Amino acid sequence: MEAVSVKRYRRFERVIEFWRAYSRTRLGLIGLGILLFYTLMAIFAPWIAPYDPKARVGGSFEPPSAEHPLGTDEMGRDILSQVIYGTRVSLLVGVLAALLAAAIGSAVGMVSGYFGGLVDDLLMRITDLFLVIPGLPFIIVLSVVLGPSIWNIILVIAIISWPSVARLVRSETLSLKERLFVQASRVSGATDLYIIVHHILPNVLPIVAASMVLTITSAIILEAGLSFLGLGDPTKISWGTMLYFADRQGALLSDNPYYIIAPGIALIGIGLAFVFVSYALDEVVNPRLRERER
Amino acid sequence: MKTATILEVENLKVYYFTQRGVVRAVDDVSLEIDKGELVALVGESGSGKSTLAYAIMRMVPPPGRIVSGRIVLSGIDITSLSEEEVRKLRWSKVSMIFQGAMNSLNPVMRVGDQIAEVLLYHGAVYDVEEGRKIARELFKLVGLDPERVMSYPHELSGGQKQRVVIAMALALNPDLVIADEPTTGLDVTTQAKIMDTIRDIQRETGISVLLITHDLPLVAEVSDRVYVMYAGKIVETGDVDKIFYTPQHPYTKGLIGAVPSHIGPKKRLIALPGEPPDLRSPPPGCRFHPRCSYAMPICKRKEPPRTGTGPRDFVECWLYAGEEVKKVA
Amino acid sequence: MPRQDQVLVEVDNLYKWFPVRRSFLETLLKGERLFVKAVDGISFSIKKREIYVLAGESGSGKTTTGKVLVGLEKPTRGRIVYDGADISSLSLKEWRRQGLRKKIQMIFQDPYESLNPRQRVLDIVAEPLIVNRVTRDKREIEERVLKILEEVKLTPATEFAYRYPHQLSGGQRQRVAIARAMVLDPEFVVADEPVSMLDASIRASILDLLMYFREHKNVTYLYITHDLATARYVGDRIAIMYLGKIVEKGSVEDVVTNPQHPYTQALVSSIPVPDPKYAREKKRIELKGEIPSPINPPKGCRLHPRCPFAMDICSREEPPEVEIKPGHTVSCWLYVKR
Numbered sequence: 001m002e003a004v005s006v007k008r009y010r011r012f013e014r015v016i017e018f019w020r021a022y023s024r025t026r027l028g029l030i031g032l033g034i035l036l037f038y039t040l041m042a043i044f045a046p047w048i049a050p051y052d053p054k055a056r057v058g059g060s061f062e063p064p065s066a067e068h069p070l071g072t073d074e075m076g077r078d079i080l081s082q083v084i085y086g087t088r089v090s091l092l093v094g095v096l097a098a099l100l101a102a103a104i105g106s107a108v109g110m111v112s113g114y115f116g117g118l119v120d121d122l123l124m125r126i127t128d129l130f131l132v133i134p135g136l137p138f139i140i141v142l143s144v145v146l147g148p149s150i151w152n153i154i155l156v157i158a159i160i161s162w163p164s165v166a167r168l169v170r171s172e173t174l175s176l177k178e179r180l181f182v183q184a185s186r187v188s189g190a191t192d193l194y195i196i197v198h199h200i201l202p203n204v205l206p207i208v209a210a211s212m213v214l215t216i217t218s219a220i221i222l223e224a225g226l227s228f229l230g231l232g233d234p235t236k237i238s239w240g241t242m243l244y245f246a247d248r249q250g251a252l253l254s255d256n257p258y259y260i261i262a263p264g265i266a267l268i269g270i271g272l273a274f275v276f277v278s279y280a281l282d283e284v285v286n287p288r289l290r291e292r293e294r
Numbered sequence: 295m296k297t298a299t300i301l302e303v304e305n306l307k308v309y310y311f312t313q314r315g316v317v318r319a320v321d322d323v324s325l326e327i328d329k330g331e332l333v334a335l336v337g338e339s340g341s342g343k344s345t346l347a348y349a350i351m352r353m354v355p356p357p358g359r360i361v362s363g364r365i366v367l368s369g370i371d372i373t374s375l376s377e378e379e380v381r382k383l384r385w386s387k388v389s390m391i392f393q394g395a396m397n398s399l400n401p402v403m404r405v406g407d408q409i410a411e412v413l414l415y416h417g418a419v420y421d422v423e424e425g426r427k428i429a430r431e432l433f434k435l436v437g438l439d440p441e442r443v444m445s446y447p448h449e450l451s452g453g454q455k456q457r458v459v460i461a462m463a464l465a466l467n468p469d470l471v472i473a474d475e476p477t478t479g480l481d482v483t484t485q486a487k488i489m490d491t492i493r494d495i496q497r498e499t500g501i502s503v504l505l506i507t508h509d510l511p512l513v514a515e516v517s518d519r520v521y522v523m524y525a526g527k528i529v530e531t532g533d534v535d536k537i538f539y540t541p542q543h544p545y546t547k548g549l550i551g552a553v554p555s556h557i558g559p560k561k562r563l564i565a566l567p568g569e570p571p572d573l574r575s576p577p578p579g580c581r582f583h584p585r586c587s588y589a590m591p592i593c594k595r596k597e598p599p600r601t602g603t604g605p606r607d608f609v610e611c612w613l614y615a616g617e618e619v620k621k622v623a
Numbered sequence: 624m625p626r627q628d629q630v631l632v633e634v635d636n637l638y639k640w641f642p643v644r645r646s647f648l649e650t651l652l653k654g655e656r657l658f659v660k661a662v663d664g665i666s667f668s669i670k671k672r673e674i675y676v677l678a679g680e681s682g683s684g685k686t687t688t689g690k691v692l693v694g695l696e697k698p699t700r701g702r703i704v705y706d707g708a709d710i711s712s713l714s715l716k717e718w719r720r721q722g723l724r725k726k727i728q729m730i731f732q733d734p735y736e737s738l739n740p741r742q743r744v745l746d747i748v749a750e751p752l753i754v755n756r757v758t759r760d761k762r763e764i765e766e767r768v769l770k771i772l773e774e775v776k777l778t779p780a781t782e783f784a785y786r787y788p789h790q791l792s793g794g795q796r797q798r799v800a801i802a803r804a805m806v807l808d809p810e811f812v813v814a815d816e817p818v819s820m821l822d823a824s825i826r827a828s829i830l831d832l833l834m835y836f837r838e839h840k841n842v843t844y845l846y847i848t849h850d851l852a853t854a855r856y857v858g859d860r861i862a863i864m865y866l867g868k869i870v871e872k873g874s875v876e877d878v879v880t881n882p883q884h885p886y887t888q889a890l891v892s893s894i895p896v897p898d899p900k901y902a903r904e905k906k907r908i909e910l911k912g913e914i915p916s917p918i919n920p921p922k923g924c925r926l927h928p929r930c931p932f933a934m935d936i937c938s939r940e941e942p943p944e945v946e947i948k949p950g951h952t953v954s955c956w957l958y959v960k961r
Contacts, residue, residue, distance in 0.1 A: 180736035187693050188751040188803065189724030198750075202741045338822045339793070451913045481680040482849055483910060486893035490907070508822050511852070511895030515902040534899045552827040553897050554856040556879050563856060565828030569792050 021284045028280025034273035042087040049081035053237050061254040071256035074249045082237050083262050089238035090270065093154055093223040098215035100158035102208050105165025110200055112166070113173030114192065124170070130163040139222065143231045150233045153226055157219045168211055172204045210281040217274040224267055239263035300469050300502045301327040301350065301388075306363030308342075308349045315574035319345040319358065321526035324605060327470065330500045332493065334513040334534075336549070337523035340570045343506050344393070346523070347472045350504070351390050352380045368469050386416055389463040390472040394479065396455035399447040405458045406430070406443025412465050432461040437491050453484035460492065464501070474506045489516055510553050514538055519606065522546050525571050525581040530609045532602075542609040544586045580612065588613055630704075631811060631843050632669040632692065637662055637701035639687050643918060659917050661687040663867035664701070669811075672837060674844040676854040676875060679864035680890070682914050685847045686732075688864075689813040692845060693729045694718045705811070725755055728804040732816040734796035738788040745784040748772065748802045755807065767806060775802045775832060794825040798832065805836055812836075815847045830857050852894055855879045860950075863887045866925040867917055873951030883953045885930050886910070924956065932957060 022028050041048060050068075051057045056076040057068075064071045070079035112123040139156050146152040176182060177200065185195050226232050227240025234241060242263040246252075251259035308320035319342040327333045337343040348354045350365055352372055365372050368387055372380060392398070400408055409432060410425025419425045430440035436457040447455055456476065463471050473492065477485040493516045496503050505517060513520055513534065520537040522530045522545065530543040541547045548566040555561070568585040571577055577584055583593040592612050599615050602608025640658035662684040669675040677685045690696045692703065694715065703711040710723065718724065728751075731737040738747055748768045751757075758764060765784075772780035775798040788796055797817060804812055814833060818826040834857060836842040848854050854861060858875040863884065871884040882888045889908045896902050910929040915921055921928050927937035936956050945958040 180731050180733055181739040183695060184729070184731055184737045184800070184803070185739075185750060185754075187695060187724070187727075187729045188754055189719055190750065190754040191719075194754055198742075199739055203739075338824050453913070481914075482851075483680065483889055483893045486895070486907060487909070489895075508824070509895070510823060511897040514897050514899045515895045538897060538899050549824050550897060552824050554827070554852040555897055556852045556855050556891060556894050557896055557898070557901060560855060560876070563827035563830070565826075565831055566824045567828075569794065569825075 018284065022280055025280040025283055027276040028283075031273045031276025031280065034269060035277065038087055038091065038270055038273070041084055042091050045084050045088055049078075049084040051078040051081045053077060053081040053085045061251070061256045061259070063255050064258060070258045070262050073245065073251070073256070073259050074254075079242075079256070079259055079262055082242055083239070083266050085237050086239045086242060086263060086266065089150065089236050090220050090223060090240075090267075093150060093157070093238070094216040094220040094270075097154045097157035097161065097219040097223075098212045100154065101161035101215050101219075102165055102212045104158065104162040106169050106201070106204065106208055108162070109166040109169025110173050110196055110204065113170040114177050114196055114200060120170075123166075127163045127166045130160065131167075133160070135160050136225070139226060140229065140231060143226055148231060148233050150236055150238075153223055153232065154219075156226075157222050161215050161219065165208065165211055165215070168207060169204050172207060173200055176200050176203050210278060213274050213278040213281060217271050217278075220270060220274075221267065224263075239267050298329045299326055300329050300331075300368055301325070301504070302364070302366040303346075303350070304364040304366070306346070306349060306365060307361040308345050308354055308358060309361050310345075310358040312357055312574075317358075317573045318526050318576065319573055320349060321573075321576075322363075323523070323526070323528050325521055325528065325531075326605060327502050327504060329469070329502055330496070331519065332496050332503045332505060332517050334505045334507065334517035334520045335523060336507060336510060336513055336520060338508055338570050340525075340573070341523045342526040342573070343523050344474055347390065347474055347504070347506055350388060350470075350472060351384060352377075353384075382416075385412065385468065386418075386466040387468055388470045388472065389466065389468045391459055391463045391474060391476050393474045393476075395459040396452060396479075399455060399458065401447050404444055404446060405450070405455075406433075406445075409443075409458070409462050409465055412462055416466055418466055428465070429461070432464055433457075435464065435495060436461045437487075451484075452480050453488060456480060456484075456488055457491065460488075460495075464495070464499075467499075468501070470502045470504065472504045472506065475508070476505070477509075477512070485512075492516070510549055511555070522549070525576050526573055527581060527610070529582065529611070531605075532607045536607070542614060543582075543611050544588050544613070545582050548585075580610075629671045630668045631671045631673075631706055632845070633702075633704040634668065634688075634692070635666050635702040635704070637665050637688065637691065637703065638699040639684070639691055639696060640699045657918055660867050660920060661917060662691070663917075663920070665862075665864070665867075665869045667862050667869065667872060669843060669845060671843055672841055673859045674833075674837065674846050674857050676846045676848060676858035676861040677864060678848055678851060678854055678861055678890075680849050680914065682866065682917060683864040684867040684917070685864050686815055689729065689815050689845060689847050692811075693727050693813050694723065695729075725751075725757075725807045726810045728807065728809040728812045730797075730800050730804050730812060730814045730817045733820050734793055734800050735788075735820070737800050738796055740788055742787075743784065744772070744777075744786055744788075744791075744799050747788075747799060748784075748806055751803060751807045757807065768802075771802045771806045774835075775799075775805070776828075777802070793821050794829060797821060797829055801829075801832060801836075805840070805842070808840060809842065811843045811845075813845045813847065816849070817846075818853060819848070819850065826853060827856075833857060850894070851879050851891055863890065866914065866920050868925060869954065870926070871951075871953050871955075873948070877948065877951045883947060883951070883958065884955050885932050885957070886926050924954075 054077065057078050058072045058076045060072065060074045060076050062068055062072040068078050072078055108123050108127065112120045139160060142156045143152060182195055182199050185199055223238060224240035224243060227238055228243045230244055232238060232241050243260060246260040251257060303323060303325040306320055306323045310317040310319055323346060335343050345354065349360055354360060360373055372383060399405060406426045406429040407422060409429040410422050413419045413425040413428055419428060426443055429443045433440045433442055438454060438457045476492065477488050480488060489512065492503065507513060517534050519533050520531065521528050522543065524545050530546045537546060538550065541550055551564040552566050554563055566585060571581060579595050580593040580598045583589040590612060598610045598612045600608045600610050601614040639662040640660050643657040643659060677688060679685045687696065691698050698711050701711065702709055745768055748771060749764050752764050752767060768784060769780040772783055777783040777795060777798050818829050821829065830853060833844065846858055855875050861873065861875045861878050862869045863871040863878065863886065865886045871878055871887045878887060879891060882891045889910045892907045908931065912929055923939050924937040924942050927933040930937065934956060942954045942956045943959060944952050944954045946952045947958055
């Protein structure tokens with residue numbers, strides 16, 4: 001309604017505007033704070049962790065003490081150090097799997113929605129196929145076939161996560177391609193590829209990003225789940241493998257229940273953080289939820 | 295006074311308090327409408343004309359609010375009423391045809407029932423059947439087949455939907471109807487018919503209408519008097535013939551000079567240069583001076599005085615100020 | 624300089640039908656396929672440096688015609704000759720290969736929708752240069768964009784180039800859209816209601832801009848509108864469309880000030896006049912009811928169910944095109960001498 005202010009506007013100001021809207025959501029800030037904490041922990045693990053997580057540094061199942069704040073495991077390794085190092089694997093798996101899923105999903109969704117017709121039918125039937133496959137059994141079978149490795153876990157999680165992204169991106173693309181600016185671009189002489197890269201992609205990215213946050217969460221939890229079932233990579237310390245070993249060694253009944261509680265709480269924390277961020281993003285990115293500033 | 299004044303707006307100020315500054319959307323505006331008059335409020339987008347309408351409905355959206363001034367509607371000062379009291383007056387004393395309202399009809403409800411709902415809500419009827427009966431009468435009034443009360447919005451054309459919206463505005467027999475760009479988005483022939491309908495109803499029922507638009511030819515066709523609004527202020531007012539045949543304010547002249555006509559000799563159009571100002575920081579002095587081809591040094595310094603015969607016929611422009619006034623300034 | 628009377632675009636018996644989407648079951652039950660007959664056999668020709676107006680209300684097929692002419696839609700039937708070459712059957716790839724994209728451009732009605740909200744003005748206007756591989760030199764692209772921004776009077780250009788659409792007013796956005804259409808120096812531009820979404824006060828300046836490009840760059844226009852008053856201001860010749868057909872053709876001055884077809888008369892008499900005394904006295908020619916569906920248009924003359932002058936024959940046979948004055952034709956039985 002009001003006249004437009006004369007101001008030079010640079011790309012980064014978009015970011016600032018985004019941040020301003022985001023920082024107004026309290027949940028979002030809390031979530032981001034927790035995530036920052038985890039990220040720093042993952043990056044600086046070797047400096048923060050008091051011990052080498054794989055080294056025997058005490059007796060087995062030692063209860064918490066000044067030397068070992070969370071006690072030790074059956075082999076006398078420091079639990080706190082393991083939890084700190086475990087952050088690395090969990091985050092790596094979560095982020096990479098979500099990125100892979102987002103990439104596959106966006107590509108399939110955009111191509112399907114943009115070109116329509118036979119391509120759309122074919123791609124969407126494949127998507128449906130993956131959507132109706134029961135997730136957990138499929139993952140278990142696949143990881144057994146592929147063998148226990150962190151890269152296989154990432155791959156497997158991406159395979160079951162991309163279809164929902166593809167659905168989301170397709171429906172967004174369907175409405176975007178009818179927008180006048182896409183038609184204008186076509187009249188200008190732009191090729192389909194150019195239009196997808198320059199007009200469709202930038203406009204679907206925000207919703208892909210928002211959906212990715214939730215994919216990361218489920219990927220982290222899936223990784224833990226797989227590892228807990230013994231399908232993880234036993235050479236890497238993750239919260240999932242910790243839970244697996246803790247369970248097998250009967251940690252809950254031992255002198256040091258923190259063996260099982262600590263990685264559990266770490267998991268809940270990161271899951272909650274991502275959910276908070278996703279709520280906040282939804283509020284900022286989703287135009288229907290965003291209050292209009294007059 | 296011969297006829298009753300339905301609406302009196304006195305020195306009204308409505309500001310939006312945004313994060314990036316105060317938007318002076320309506321800045322010291324006075325306006326009056328008599329019973330049975332069709333008065334037009336003309337201005338570009340961003341002139342504050344819709345905000346003024348919302349203020350009269352006491353519906354200024356946050357972060358906006360009425361800062362000062364009075365709005366007297368049928369003898370009642372509505373600026374001092376509580377929200378509860380205003381709710382009773384709204385629709386029964388003053389109703390509004392919102393811009394694009396025809397697209398906001400409930401798609402899963404019969405249009406007659408949507409009118410009946412308004413009647414029920416205000417306690418004008420006690421059951422839906424009675425409401426539908428009145429809706430039928432209203433449909434006849436606005437030139438719709440009464441059987442259309444049973445239709446859903448998607449079964450109606452744009453023009454028909456707009457008639458439903460008009461019927462809804464008339465449902466509680468208000469003293470004043472505010473019509474905010476009632477014909478935008480409609481075809482030319484439909485537009486003409488809708489305006490005819492509004493004019494006819496207004497003459498038959500003696501209702502008062504405030505027509506808000508940027509479309510000058512539309513104003514010439516239907517209105518009795520005109521207020522010209524620019525950057526939050528009324529810059530000129532007068533009866534419709536005066537505004538069109540002897541406009542005084544350079545802005546009014548500019549608006550008229552920029553509009554093509556299909557009758558008479560083909561004239562050269564003179565476009566108004568520039569854009570309306572940002573109402574967060576309007577230019578000092580006369581707000582129109584940066585776009586005015588008659589601008590004098592004084593225009594940049596001081597707000598122009600009002601010259602004319604009264605509150606219904608004046609212009610605010612330094613060109614018409616007497617020499618003494620200029621000297622004092 | 625091209626001569627005035629050379630034809631640039633010739634549209635010959637053009638049809639554009641859109642199949643109606645139906646469910647599988649419906650197709651089984653009813654054998655025949657249904658079509659929206661958006662454009663149903665129209666012919667006109669546009670001369671070089673002319674502003675040819677295509678006027679009508681929504682549902683008349685005027686925008687579809689425009690889209691066919693810029694290659695956004697393929698014609699169902701009929702011929703389009705551009706600068707002597709038949710382009711009606713070219714594929715989208717051919718269209719680009721022959722450089723038609725550079726010669727033919729379009730300006731859209733809604734400047735709030737036709738600009739990508741995530742791109743800066745610089746990126747928007749540079750796009751035709753980039754996608755048509757005019758140059759790869761970033762400096763040259765920027766220079767050309769700044770130059771065209773100056774021409775459409777978005778000054779200072781260096782400032783506007785770095786703004787996003789949401790920071791511009793409606794008029795400024797439409798100037799950006801015009802800059803994008805003009806940056807390749809096109810020969811022919813389809814302008815689809817370029818001012819109808821804008822404030823009345825700034826329409827004249829946008830129209831002047833279109834005429835500037837005709838004067839200085841020899842641009843030929845198809846100007847699509849429902850507003851006969853602005854049509855008269857910019858246009859040279861005009862065709863009035865109703866329900867997929869052209870009902871009247873002629874010079875803008877003739878058609879608008881002396882309309883012959885009942886539909887044109889109704890249209891002209893509906894235009895509000897910025898003259899209160901004239902407005903009070905004028906008589907309106909009113910059409911009955913609403914525009915019928917283009918899926919099953921009325922037989923004979925398409926206006927007959929709504930026409931105040933309808934005769935017997937109007938509902939049976941399609942009216943022929945009658946020339947009532949050199950260059951002014953009407954498709955109406957009223958003007959057929961029998």
